[in-house]
Amino acid sequence: MADRTYEKQNPAFYALLVALVVMAIGPILMMLTTSLKLNVDIMSDSSSLLFMPTLRNYETALCDFLWYEAPHIDYCDKTFGRALVNSLIISLVSTVLTLVIGCMAAYALVRFRFMGRDAVSLSTLAMRMVPPAVLLVPVFGIWTFQFQIDGTRAGIILVYVAMNLPFVIWILQSFIVQVPIQLEEAARMDGAGPFQVFFLVVLPLIKPGLAAAAIFTFRVAWNEFLLANALADRNSRTVPVTIVNSITEFDIDWGVIMATGMLLAIPPIIFTFVASRQIITGMTAGAVKG
Amino acid sequence: MQSANVNRVTPYLFLAPAALVMAVALLYPIGYMIYASFLDWNPSQRIGEAEFVGLRNYINLLGDAAFRESFFVTLKFAAVVVSLEMVIGVGLALLLDRNIRGMSVLRTLFILPMMIAPIVVGLMWRYMYHPSVGVFNRTLKSLGLDPIPWLSDGSWAFASVVIADIWQWTPFIFILSLAALQSLPQSAMEAARIDGAMGWQQVLYIKLPLMMPVLIVTLLLRLIDAFKVLEVILVLTNGGPGLSTEILSLRISRTASEFRELGEAAAMSNYLLILLVILTFAMFAYNKAVEARTARLRKAAEEDI
Numbered sequence: 169m170a171d172r173t174y175e176k177q178n179p180a181f182y183a184l185l186v187a188l189v190v191m192a193i194g195p196i197l198m199m200l201t202t203s204l205k206l207n208v209d210i211m212s213d214s215s216s217l218l219f220m221p222t223l224r225n226y227e228t229a230l231c232d233f234l235w236y237e238a239p240h241i242d243y244c245d246k247t248f249g250r251a252l253v254n255s256l257i258i259s260l261v262s263t264v265l266t267l268v269i270g271c272m273a274a275y276a277l278v279r280f281r282f283m284g285r286d287a288v289s290l291s292t293l294a295m296r297m298v299p300p301a302v303l304l305v306p307v308f309g310i311w312t313f314q315f316q317i318d319g320t321r322a323g324i325i326l327v328y329v330a331m332n333l334p335f336v337i338w339i340l341q342s343f344i345v346q347v348p349i350q351l352e353e354a355a356r357m358d359g360a361g362p363f364q365v366f367f368l369v370v371l372p373l374i375k376p377g378l379a380a381a382a383i384f385t386f387r388v389a390w391n392e393f394l395l396a397n398a399l400a401d402r403n404s405r406t407v408p409v410t411i412v413n414s415i416t417e418f419d420i421d422w423g424v425i426m427a428t429g430m431l432l433a434i435p436p437i438i439f440t441f442v443a444s445r446q447i448i449t450g451m452t453a454g455a456v457k458g
Numbered sequence: 459m460q461s462a463n464v465n466r467v468t469p470y471l472f473l474a475p476a477a478l479v480m481a482v483a484l485l486y487p488i489g490y491m492i493y494a495s496f497l498d499w500n501p502s503q504r505i506g507e508a509e510f511v512g513l514r515n516y517i518n519l520l521g522d523a524a525f526r527e528s529f530f531v532t533l534k535f536a537a538v539v540v541s542l543e544m545v546i547g548v549g550l551a552l553l554l555d556r557n558i559r560g561m562s563v564l565r566t567l568f569i570l571p572m573m574i575a576p577i578v579v580g581l582m583w584r585y586m587y588h589p590s591v592g593v594f595n596r597t598l599k600s601l602g603l604d605p606i607p608w609l610s611d612g613s614w615a616f617a618s619v620v621i622a623d624i625w626q627w628t629p630f631i632f633i634l635s636l637a638a639l640q641s642l643p644q645s646a647m648e649a650a651r652i653d654g655a656m657g658w659q660q661v662l663y664i665k666l667p668l669m670m671p672v673l674i675v676t677l678l679l680r681l682i683d684a685f686k687v688l689e690v691i692l693v694l695t696n697g698g699p700g701l702s703t704e705i706l707s708l709r710i711s712r713t714a715s716e717f718r719e720l721g722e723a724a725a726m727s728n729y730l731l732i733l734l735v736i737l738t739f740a741m742f743a744y745n746k747a748v749e750a751r752t753a754r755l756r757k758a759a760e761e762d763i
Contacts, residue, residue, distance in 0.1 A: 177558060184553070185564070192567050195625065196574070198593065199582040210591055273476035280469035290742060295484065296679075297734040299686040301707035302727040305494060305720050306487035313504050330483030333476055362468045391575035393689050394711060408577040408689070415581070415693060422585060429578040436573040444566035447573070451630070452637040 203426035210422050225427035248428055251410040258321055258406060259389040262328040266385045267378060269329065270336035275366055277337070278344045295334035300394045308398045319401030328389040336381045339450055343377030344370065380450035383439050390435060407432045495724035508721065515725035524701060525709070525726065532705040536684040539623045544677060546624065547631025552661055555639045568629040580693025583622040612702035615695050619703050622690055631676055638672035639665065671748055678741035685734060706730050
């Protein structure tokens with residue numbers, strides 16, 4: 169980047185930038201510092217920046233994964249550890265399923281053109297507009313009385329896959345359109361069947377699109393609360409559900425709850441730093457390119 | 459002949475799983491909800507045992523002051539939040555659309571608030587709004603000012619919820635408008651500069667009109683999402699104090715889980731859905747109109763040549 173020239177800006181501009189950055193990540197940093205404090209430090213009136221960082225809150229939250237005895241834990245509450253495992257399984261499985269199913273559908277829609285792009289973008293939009301709250305009643309009723317998969321991870325995964333599919337199909341479609349059809353024809357000449365063409369030629373070429381779609385799907389599944397709350401029982405609760413359950417209690421243990429919040433926030437933060445370009449592509453694809 | 463057959467079946471094979479999942483877990487529930495909205499149904503009953511009451515749920519809701527209040531709060535929340543976010547987001551994009559070092563780092567930091575769970579966003583704002591340990595009241599106290607009842611007073615609670623949403627979603631508008639700005643044709647900007655347009659004239663007469671299609675789409679996407687906000691408010695205020703922050707999504711979930719009126723919750727969902735259908739339809743119609751207009755202009759331009 170050394171050869172690119174940058175315009176000189178005046179100091180007020182940089183001051184504005186700094187203020188914006190502080191505003192954007194300030195609350196997140198505050199959550200991080202709070203999660204590293206003892207409750208005594210949280211409640212004390214003294215300066216909020218001078219304190220001894222401690223991992224105790226994390227030890228409390230993750231007590232059943234510790235390989236050593238933490239001296240300050242008398243009773244290990246396994247709720248959060250179990251929820252973390254559930255969240256991981258549910259998010260990963262639903263992401264993989266959505267990508268596989270969505271990819272095939274997007275490919276079919278682009279290459280065999282028996283439905284226009286318009287139909288797909290219309291239905292994507294239609295699905296985007298359905299609030300999860302609207303699905304709450306019917307999904308609860310159907311899952312409980314008809315499919316009888318309430319309280320299982322599979323039930324939650326099924327809703328997430330269905331919720332994410334329209335968006336994934338739509339975004340992957342815009343990437344598949346850009347794959348030159350000559351490549352596929354060449355592969356077909358060499359004797360590849362439709363499935364081989366798809367898996368060996370098309371898939372490797374749309375990796376950036378897959379990355380964007382994967383991040384968005386994982387994020388929805390990882391962060392979702394309402395439907396998980398309605399469908400999950402004690403053994404299939406996800407992390408957002410446990411967090412909400414613990415704040416409705418009268419006395420909030422801020423240190424531990426901020427530690428759990430931080431653990432819930434870490435995967436999306438990592439994704440953002442690793443793949444911000446893909447995320448921005450995914451976000452702008454719809455509005456800017458049309 | 460066999461390969462021709464395979465080719466004819468393939469698209470359906472590729473589409474079948476997606477179609478099946480969406481039919482079972484998306485379309486069926488929505489149809490089910492429409493049916494359930496005509497029933498007097500509580501969660502311990504199977505749907506077959508519920509009594510059919512026709513339009514009673516819908517009529518009851520229209521006469522229910524709490525529902526009307528909550529509908530009004532939803533509209534107010536969406537309108538306030540979206541207009542503030544549009545002004546701030548587009549303004550920032552216009553300001554920051556410069557060739558500076560570290561722009562990509564900046565954008566990465568700005569999308570963080572959107573990526574983390576709404577539950578967590580609610581959690582950290584609730585901590586900051588905390589009456590005694592929260593950072594806002596601590597700052598006020600150290601300045602010698604009175605503490606503000608951020609979440610315990612009706613109008614402050616509404617403002618607090620709006621502030622948290624602005625923090626979370628302004629970056630969305632910022633990113634989209636910045637992308638729009640950076641894809642503007644350089645020739646138009648050049649021509650304006652040569653004609654002697656000042657900075658704000660360029661913004662007003664060149665940049666904003668050229669960005670308009672993207673801005674409209676952004677506005678409508680954000681508007682649709684503003685009606686779906688639920689978790690942040692749930693964690694911050696749980697709809698209270700009173701009904702001051704009880705948006706429709708929250709009321710639906712409370713009607714279903716606390717009041718155990720599934721039929722009424724379904725009818726409420728339908729009202730919300732109708733509202734959103736109208737919005738989405740407006741967005742799609744607008745898109746089509748713009749496309750048609752550009753096509754017509756292009757055709758006219760080509761005929762001139």
